[in-house]
Amino acid sequence: MQTPGWAGIMTAGHGHGAATGATQGRAVIARRGAATLALVAAVLLAEALAVLAVYPGTPVFDWRAQVPAAVAVLVGSADVHGFLMAVAVCIVFAARPTARAALLGGLRPAPAASWIGLTVAGAGVLLAPGLLVPADADRAVVLAAILCWLLGGAAIVVGAVFAAAPPQAWRSMARAAGPGLWIVLGLAAVAPSVAYGVQTAWRWTPLATLTFNATAALLNLIGQPVWTAPERFEIAVGDFHIAVGEYCSGIEGIGLITTFTLCYFVLFRDRLRFPHALALIPIAMAASWLLNVLRIAALTLIGAHVSPQLAQDGFHSNAGWLFFTALALALMALADAAPIFRRPDASPGRAAPPLSQDVVAAQLLPFVVFMLSAMIVAAASTTPDLLYPARIAATVAALWFFRRLYLRLDWRIDRVALAAGAAVGVVWVATSPTDAAPLSAAVAGLTGWAFALWAATRVLGTALVVPLVEELAFRGYAMPRLDFGGVVGRAVAVTASAGMFALLHDRWIEGFAAGVVFGLLALRRGGVVPAIQAHAAANALIAAWAVATGEWGAI
Known part of the structure; x- marks a missing residue:
């Protein structure tokens, strides 16, 4: 059993409704949309791999020097804008059951070939500059390359969207979502530009x-x-x-x-x-x-x-x-x-609990x-x-102090949460930079049992302690208090808690995306435990990769 007050505060605030909507959504997908979504996703994945192969880093030609600074910033962050807007749509999609049902009910039985053709053609246009433009290209050629990027990216997005569902299904989803969809989309669209302005300030x-x-x-x-x-x-x-x-x-x-x-x-x-x-x-x-x-x-x-x-x-x-x-x-x-x-009237009339x-x-x-503890030792x-072992010991002591409250939570295994967490871990490893920070000389110099103890503490801390501590704070405490109700309130809560979570990580975009996934899982079940389990699955996979490859800087 859960003690009074603990269940409400430790949840994401909308358990029953969210779970019902998720169940209905899964049933609709099972009936008519799973193959369509899978095929569209496969096409997008293949195109993404092609883009990474052609553009492993910056293009060989110096395009930024050929355009005004503001244009360079907008073009250079177009992928970030698109990513955040896609995440915004997913947030609204998950937080508003009626919008979710409207779109899922309109999915095509099979992807529309013409729209798939548009997204493939868009990928070709996007890739062309990387294959054809030389390093010493003049300004006219560079401007044409930038136009190819923008048109190709737009074609990929439009083609994928309408390959999965016809325009009327998207209109139905937008009507069901209400103004919250456009508010969240607008915030996602301007967020990178605002961040750049703040950085220069x-x-x-x-x-x-x-x-x-x-x-x-x-x-x-x-x-x-x-x-x-x-x-x-x-x-x-x-x-x-x-x-x-x-x-x-x-x-x-x-x-x-x-x-x-x-x-x-x-x-x-x-x-x-x-x-x-x-x-x-x-x-x-x-x-x-x-x-x-x-x-x-x-x-x-x-x-x-x-x-x-x-x-x-x-x-x-x-x-x-x-x-x-x-x-x-x-x-x-x-x-x-x-x-x-x-x-x-803010002071409670009854005595505070122990x-x-x-x-x-x-x-x-x-x-x-x-x-x-991190700040002090640093x-x-x-x-x-x-x-690091001293930090984990101090944190475990704090967790042990509240163990009776944690034991009252519903710790039943959530397979969806574990699968989502594993997916987050795979993406995190796949996008891990090749120049991750190495171990300090002091740790690298440890041998025998000393290094084994340090490594075990690092792995267990990463896989078990960190997920519990961070999810209690972000999805257990912050997210419910940021929820004003309705689709906008839920979207704000998920987005804001994910943003705060991202600030803890050097890789902000990946951290934000992971935070959104964990927030949606908490929203889906109305509790923080699924988010903890997903976070633990992700971190365990990343830790296993670090042990196998020796990339300790990743954790």
Whole structure:
């Protein structure tokens, strides 16, 4: 049995309806659409393999130099735009049973040959520049190649869409989905461009100048012999030099803490007092900038008086995340403790449960321990990989503390979740970069039982501990609280939780796609367990591949 409250909070919020819709959808596919979908997918897979073979990296001709920068960005990210829009359609398709039934009911008994021909022709047009255009092509030829890419890609998409179902079936699906479909499609279409704009915004010289001057003043204030070169944004104490560039201005931290604060507003909107709580935003921004100045000053002191290697390889890369986490926790504590920010009726009238029975704590604290331990060992050690077993031990201790709550979940095996997770793992391995980071020298130097213990901890942590911790946080805690109801609310919840999940990974696109899959599985069954099982299956497959090939950097 599940305790009262645990089932509701640990689920994705729409179990019965989603499961019923999924059952109906599977029945429709079994009756009339499985062969059509399989054949269209096979054609697309063959075309994708051909594209990878012809374009294994960048084209041999320098097309970016021949077009305006904005055009280069749009063309270069066209595949990302298309991928995100396809994911958006899948989210709406999964979250709205009526839309799903409308489309599945209209699938063709067999793919339309004319539309399959269009997608094959589109692939040929897309591949032609890679096969025919020389490295020294002039501007006219390059522009023609770009046009081929755009027209070929459009033909592939249109051909595949209408090969699977006629236009009237797609119109029925769009009507059933309502405005949520267009909202989600629009967000997916503009997301890469917005991300590019945000990336360029990090380079803000006035803020970098202010940060540089404040850091130098702080070091002078504590009596350090500071040498500065303002024209190059350089600061030195003793023999240790740093450059406070535009990317060190603090605007990235300001953006992150502002985003966190806005997410906090959404998640805890029923407990906060508006508009008073909006004052937390300028407080967060100012505190983030001050902590960035403190971080740079501390980095300089560590490099000058303790260890330049620790300053550069450990503290520099991870202190920012430590300070961000500390500030985020402080903001949450302030919002909860200060009456001006909290609604008068936000405090419960009954006593809080013991910590070991607190559902929210069980969802979040293991994740907090896992992330904080990563930041601490990375900031305090030049060999953080060597301390991975200590991180897993701390995280397992946190999980053990809440074991009674976890045991009340429904842990029956979900074969669909395991299959979906295995598919995620296969895609992750297949798209793994060839230049993945190797093991640190300290870990590579381990031998015998020492390396066996480290390797076993790494594999078990990756396959069992990490999926449980991350899914409890993202699909167990965050996703239900981001769900406003309806197709738009479900789509936002799945997308936003997948986006947060992607930020934990170097490979954002693959991480986002995996997060969407895990979110849809949680939505399908109305609980977090299927997402945990899928994540564990994916990670177990990736870990097995890492062991077999020695690519430990993949996990």
